[in-house]
Amino acid sequence: MVDLDEFPVAMAEAEAVEPMVQVPPVLPVLPLRDIVIYPFMIVPLFVSRDRSIRGVEEALNNDRMILLVSQKDVNKEEPEQDDLYTVGTVAIIMRMLKLPDGRIRILIQGLSRCRVDSVTGSGQYVTASVTPIIEPMGTENSLEVEALVRNVRSSMDRAASMGKNISPEVLAIIANLDDAGRLADLSASNLELKVEDAQSVLDIEEPIARLRRVNDLLSKEIDVLTVQQEINSQARADIDRSQREYFLRQQLKAIQGELGEGNELFEEIEQYRDKILKAKMPETAEEESLRQLKKLERMHPDTAETATLRNWLDIMTDLPWSNASKDNLDLKKAERILDQDHYGLERVKERIVEALAVRKLREKPKGSILCLVGPPGVGKTSLGRSVARALNRKFVRLSLGGLHDEAEIRGHRRTYVGAMPGRIIQAIQQAGTNNPLIMLDEIDKVGADFRGDPSSALLEVLDPEQNSTFRDNYLGVTFDLSNVMFMTTANMLDTIQPALRDRMETITLSGYTEEEKLEIARRHLIPKQVEENGLEMSDVKFERKGLARIISEYTQEAGLRQLEREIGKVCRKVARNKAELDGSFKPMRVTAENIKDYLRVPRIFTEGALKKDQIGIVTGLAWTAVGGDILFIEAIKTRGKGKLTLTGQLGEVMQESAQAAYSYAKARSSELGIDENVFENFDLHIHLPEGAIPKDGPSAGITMATAMVSVLSQRPVRKDVAMTGEITLRGNVLPIGGVKEKLLAARRAKIKTVILPEPNERDLEDLPQEIRDDLTFIFVENVRQVFDVALRESKLPAPKPKVRAKTAK
Numbered sequence: 138m139v140d141l142d143e144f145p146v147a148m149a150e151a152e153a154v155e156p157m158v159q160v161p162p163v164l165p166v167l168p169l170r171d172i173v174i175y176p177f178m179i180v181p182l183f184v185s186r187d188r189s190i191r192g193v194e195e196a197l198n199n200d201r202m203i204l205l206v207s208q209k210d211v212n213k214e215e216p217e218q219d220d221l222y223t224v225g226t227v228a229i230i231m232r233m234l235k236l237p238d239g240r241i242r243i244l245i246q247g248l249s250r251c252r253v254d255s256v257t258g259s260g261q262y263v264t265a266s267v268t269p270i271i272e273p274m275g276t277e278n279s280l281e282v283e284a285l286v287r288n289v290r291s292s293m294d295r296a297a298s299m300g301k302n303i304s305p306e307v308l309a310i311i312a313n314l315d316d317a318g319r320l321a322d323l324s325a326s327n328l329e330l331k332v333e334d335a336q337s338v339l340d341i342e343e344p345i346a347r348l349r350r351v352n353d354l355l356s357k358e359i360d361v362l363t364v365q366q367e368i369n370s371q372a373r374a375d376i377d378r379s380q381r382e383y384f385l386r387q388q389l390k391a392i393q394g395e396l397g398e399g400n401e402l403f404e405e406i407e408q409y410r411d412k413i414l415k416a417k418m419p420e421t422a423e424e425e426s427l428r429q430l431k432k433l434e435r436m437h438p439d440t441a442e443t444a445t446l447r448n449w450l451d452i453m454t455d456l457p458w459s460n461a462s463k464d465n466l467d468l469k470k471a472e473r474i475l476d477q478d479h480y481g482l483e484r485v486k487e488r489i490v491e492a493l494a495v496r497k498l499r500e501k502p503k504g505s506i507l508c509l510v511g512p513p514g515v516g517k518t519s520l521g522r523s524v525a526r527a528l529n530r531k532f533v534r535l536s537l538g539g540l541h542d543e544a545e546i547r548g549h550r551r552t553y554v555g556a557m558p559g560r561i562i563q564a565i566q567q568a569g570t571n572n573p574l575i576m577l578d579e580i581d582k583v584g585a586d587f588r589g590d591p592s593s594a595l596l597e598v599l600d601p602e603q604n605s606t607f608r609d610n611y612l613g614v615t616f617d618l619s620n621v622m623f624m625t626t627a628n629m630l631d632t633i634q635p636a637l638r639d640r641m642e643t644i645t646l647s648g649y650t651e652e653e654k655l656e657i658a659r660r661h662l663i664p665k666q667v668e669e670n671g672l673e674m675s676d677v678k679f680e681r682k683g684l685a686r687i688i689s690e691y692t693q694e695a696g697l698r699q700l701e702r703e704i705g706k707v708c709r710k711v712a713r714n715k716a717e718l719d720g721s722f723k724p725m726r727v728t729a730e731n732i733k734d735y736l737r738v739p740r741i742f743t744e745g746a747l748k749k750d751q752i753g754i755v756t757g758l759a760w761t762a763v764g765g766d767i768l769f770i771e772a773i774k775t776r777g778k779g780k781l782t783l784t785g786q787l788g789e790v791m792q793e794s795a796q797a798a799y800s801y802a803k804a805r806s807s808e809l810g811i812d813e814n815v816f817e818n819f820d821l822h823i824h825l826p827e828g829a830i831p832k833d834g835p836s837a838g839i840t841m842a843t844a845m846v847s848v849l850s851q852r853p854v855r856k857d858v859a860m861t862g863e864i865t866l867r868g869n870v871l872p873i874g875g876v877k878e879k880l881l882a883a884r885r886a887k888i889k890t891v892i893l894p895e896p897n898e899r900d901l902e903d904l905p906q907e908i909r910d911d912l913t914f915i916f917v918e919n920v921r922q923v924f925d926v927a928l929r930e931s932k933l934p935a936p937k938p939k940v941r942a943k944t945a946k
Contacts, residue, residue, distance in 0.1 A: 160227050160267065160269045161200065164202055164227065164251075164265060165193070165195045165203050165204065165263070165264055166192060166204045166256065167182075167192055167193065167204065168189070168206055168207075168208050168216045168263070169207045170207075170211040171211055173207050173330075173335035173336050173338075174205045174228060174245070175226060175322035175325065175326050175339060176226055176247040176248060176249050176272075176322060177247055177322065178246070178322065178323070178326055179231070179244065179245070179246045179247075180244075181242060181244050181245075182242070182243050182244075183240055183241075183242055184240060184241050184242075185239075185240045188262050189263075190241055192262035192263060192264075193230065193233065193241060193243060195262055197230060197233060201229050203228055203245070204225050204227055204228075204251060204253070204267060205227075205245070206221045207222050208220055208222075209222065211332075217256065217258060218255065221256060222340075223252060223253050224252055224336070224339055224340045225250075225251055225253055225339075226247045226249070226250060226251065227248045227250075228247045228248060229245065229246055230243050230245055231243075231244045232244040249270065250269070251267040251269050252269075253265050253266075253267060254268055270342055272318055272342065272344065273318075282345060285317065285345070286317060286320060286348070289311075289320060289321075289348060289352055289355060290320075292356065292359060293308060293327075293355070294308060295359060296358060299362040299363070300362065300365075300366070301328075301358070301362065311324065316344070317344040317345055317347070317348045318344030320348060321344065321347040322347075325338040325351050325354070328354065328355070328358055334354055337350060338351060338354070406430060406433060406434050409430055409450050410427070412450075412454035413450075413454060416453075416454050417458055418458045418459075419614075419615070422458070422615075425614050429446055429449065433446045449551060452558060452566065452611075452612070455566055456562070456565065457565065457568070457569055458571065459571070460569065460570050461570050461571050461572045461620060462529060462531060462570045462573075463529065464493075464529060465528055468490055468493055468494060471493055471528065472486065474523065474526055475524070478522075478526070479516055479523055480661070482516070482520065484903075485509065485646070488642075488644060489527065505601070505641070506599045506601075506624070506625065506640060506641045506642065507623075507625070508625045508626070508627060508644065509521075509625070509627070509644055509646055510629070510644070510645050511628070511647065511648075511695070512628060512648055512694075512696055513628060513694075513698065514694060514699075515646045515647075515648065515649065515696040515697070516646070516697070517646060518576060518578055518626055521534065521574065522576075525573075530570070530572060530573055530574045530622065531568040531569065531573040532568075532576065533564040533568050533574070533575050534576045535564055535575060535576065536578045536579060537578060537580050537583050537591070538579035538582040539582060540583050540584065540591045541583075541584035541585060543593070543594045544559065545560055546561060546591050546594035546595060547608075547609060547610045548562060548609040548610040548611035548612065549611055550610050550611065551611060556611055557611060558609050558611040561575070561607070561609070562609045562611070562612065565621070571617070571620050571621070572620035572622070574624065575622070576624050576625070577595075577599075577623060577624070579626065579628075580595075580625040580633060580637075581627035581629055582632070583595075592633070592637050593634070596636055596640065598623070599625075599640045599641065600640050601619060604617075604618035604621075605617050605618065625641060630643065647695070647877040648694075648695025648765070648877070649695065650881060650905050650908065651688055651689065651885075652905070652907055654697065655681065655688065658679070658688075658697075658704065659679075659684070662701045663679055666704045666708045667708055669705070670705065670709055670711075672708060672711060675724055676711060676715060676722075677707070677708060677711045677725050678725070679704075679727045680726060680727060680728045680729070682728065683727040683728045683729045683732050684727070685729070686729045686732050687700065687703050687704070687732060688700060689741070690739035690740075691736055691739055691740055691741060692741065693741045706735065706736060707727055707735045710735050711725050745886050745887060746856060746887055746888050747856035747857075749856055750853040751853055751854060751856070752847050752848060752853050752854070753773055753854075754769055754770070754844070754854060755770045755840050755841075755843045755844045755860070755927070756768075756856075756858065756859040756860070756886075756888065757770050757837050757840035757859065757860060757861060758859050758879035758882060758891070759832070759834075759837070759861075759882075760836075760874065760875030765877075765879040765882035766882045767859060767882050767883060767888070768825060768826070768832075769825075769826060770837065770840050770841055771823070771824045771825075771826070772823045772844035772845055772847065772848045773822050774815070774820065774821050774848050774849065775820050775822060776818065776820070778818075778820065779816045779817055779818075779819070779820065779821075780820040780821070781795065781796070781799050781823070782822040782823070783795050783823050784823075784824045784825075784828065785825030785828050786828050786830065786832060787825065787832055788831060788832060788833025788834070789833070790833050790835055791832055791833050791834060791835070791837060794835050794838040794841060794863065794864060795823055797864055797866050798841045798845055801842060801866060801867075801920065802842065804866075805868070809849075810852075811846070811850050812849075815849050821848065821849070823841055835863040835871075835873070836861045836862060836863055836873040836874075838862060838863045838870075839860055839862040839863075839864050839920055840860050842920050842923070843860065843920075843927050846924055850928075852928040853929045854928060855929065857888060858888070858890045858927045859886075859890070859891050859892070860892035860893075861891075862892070862894040862917070862923075864920055868920040868921060869918065869919060870919060870920055871896075872894045872897050873897065876893070876897055876900040877900070877903065877904060877908075879891075880904065880912060881908065889911075890915060891914055892915045892923055892927065893914055893915070894917065895916045901914065
């Protein structure tokens with residue numbers, strides 16, 4: 138009675154008709170085959186049997202309502218009550234169209250479930266007595282309901298992604314449908330279920346139980362779809378891989394036979410054997426290579442392991458086992474090359490020339506590993522290239538920043554798919570010699586996780602006593618790294634593993650002075666940027682004062698990267714001017730007066746010395762990752778009970794230094810001219826400006842002590858004095874680090890006198906002459922000597938400090 142030749146798979150939820158309609162007790166019946174209709178669904182049906190057509194016409198003549206019941210046996214032409222299910226759907230006929238072949242096409246919308254009490258088929262059409270099933274208006278919003286709703290939604294999405302024919306419109310409705318009953322009906326109608334399974338959903342009155350049944354059917358459907366996909370993929374892979382390769386190889390063999398070609402595998406093995414013998418490998422490596430070659434000879438050429446063995450043999454024969462470059466042992470020439478490439482850095486150059494001298498006297502010395510430590514942009518990596526050029530060695534740079542897999546150093550085992558040697562072996566293969574200079578860049582940024590610790594793997598690589606028998610996991614044989622010269626770079630030593638740090642000789646590269654930057658810019662940076670921007674050296678002239686202003690007002694760094702960028706900006710503006718004016722272009726000069734025309738407003742505000750002597754404000758010196766800086770420490774006292782407050786984002790070590798200074802001031806209050814009642818009646822607040830920047834370290838100890846004593850004794854601090862040093866509870870001043878960077882900062886701020894701990898006097902030996910000429914150094918052992926120098930109207934009976942003014946040592 139219903140023809141489903143044109144039944145759409147996708148169904149939509151009804152919106153146009155109000156479902157809450159009074160259902161008559163007796164309705165015409167439209168028996169359905171191979172389909173179950175649910176409430177709230179709109180679907181077109183083709184009706185072809187006479188009794189069904191008359192039932193439709195009867196419904197149209199009355200209230201347009203009709204009962205849709207599925208048949209148990211689809212082959213029964215005249216179904217009776219026992220041939221129909223006991224639960225059906227009351228639907229309303231929305232449209233009817235008569236077709237030329239006598240059939241009719243109707244568009245119906247399900248309204249509600251109905252229980253079939255009795256069926257009468259004696260008239261012109263089938264009728265039935267029905268009892269409407271009233272569905273609950275809403276369900277309790279429990280965790281189980283929420284979980285079922287989400288599970289059904291995700292299962293429908295998954296079924297659609299696995300090839301189930303579900304329209305996007307239906308998926309969109311499901312995603313926004315919260316009613317459990319409607320969701321169950323809509324999902325079941327789009328799953329193409331068997332009539333028995335679809336009817337089992339219609340029979341369930343309770344919405345949550347119905348949704349649970351739909352969830353079970355969905356899980357079963359997804360399992361079937363999964364197995365179906367696996368079968369299709371496996372069959373397709375078998376056909377594409379096995380049969381296709383088989384037929385192609387059979388055809389290839391037949392073609393080769395007709396052409397009379399020889400055995401290519403035999404020729405390839407002979408080529409490998411010849412390469413192995415010419416490579417002059419160590420005995421163990423040669424034996425292993427020949428053994429693997431015999432294994433390759435016995436293998437079938439189509440197996441996967443054949444390709445793995447070929448890759449291994451290619452790398453083994455490509456490695457420079459006996460190929461080495463000849464070192465340049467001319468010390469004068471090496472020194473000249475180093476001076477050409479880099480200005481300054483005398484300690485590093487001296488150490489390189491010493492290594493050359495030892496190599497000249499001894500054929501194979503065990504040299505140490507050099508680690509260049511310094512802030513960014515001071516020329517650590519470029520120095521490695523210069524050293525390689527001076528030694529006449531190949532240069533390979535390995536960046537270790539972010540490395541966290543041990544296999545990156547030692548290589549992967551050949552059992553893994555895509556295995557390859559470690560970076561050390563790859564670098565040697567890339568260099569083509571067994572004695573290159575390998576620069577391990579950013580060694581302080583090596584990480585570690587569950588895949589191993591690369592720092593531990595580097596212990597063997599960087600140990601001259603062990604690296605002669607370095608074993609890469611991929612090669613499976615030892616490779617001699619003792620001929621390789623290793624250099625490493627780092628920004629700081631703290632993050633390097635102690636055992637690894639112990640294997641390296643550390644050379645510290647401090648920041649450049651302004652004079653050094655001027656000379657480097659004149660020799661290297663300006664010619665480089667002029668060439669890169671298509672100019673001639675005669676097109677632009679940088680005056681010394683203009684260049685000095687770029688350094689002081691547009692850059693704030695220990696290195697030279699920002700300075701090079703600023704010079705590049707100037708060159709680009711000159712290049713634009715030259716391109717626009719063409720033939721009428723005149724050479725341009727960059728002076729201190731017109732630098733703003735090229736670089737606009739200065740971006741760097743340099744802290745200068747204080748304008749006048751003040752109580753509670755002291756100038757300190759600090760070390761940063763990009764060089765040195767000055768900082769002002771401020772202190773005030775307020776009414777209170779002796780509480781010490783510290784602000785300015787201070788670290789734990791700096792807070793402890795402040796506590797030690799405060800305790801010292803309390804203990805020596807009478808000697809320092811401080812009223813003892815001050816500590817009981819006043820709170821002390823110490824602040825370090827620029828609170829957004831974290832600050833830590835013990836070197837501000839004497840600076841904070843001076844600020845405290847100045848406030849508590851009401852004695853002003855000299856404006857032209859800066860200081861740095863650690864303080865103990867007994868008032869002793871301990872040495873600190875970063876002396877060069879701190880003194881460069883003091884010189885930039887035009888401070889004339891610097892107080893330093895007595896043990897730091899030896900650090901002045903490495904200072905440039907211009908710094909020693911411009912500053913007066915005062916070395917102290919006790920904090921009372923600091924007060925004598927820094928505070929006005931001193932009354933303390935302390936030993937005279939040792940003064941060293943403008944000494945050229």
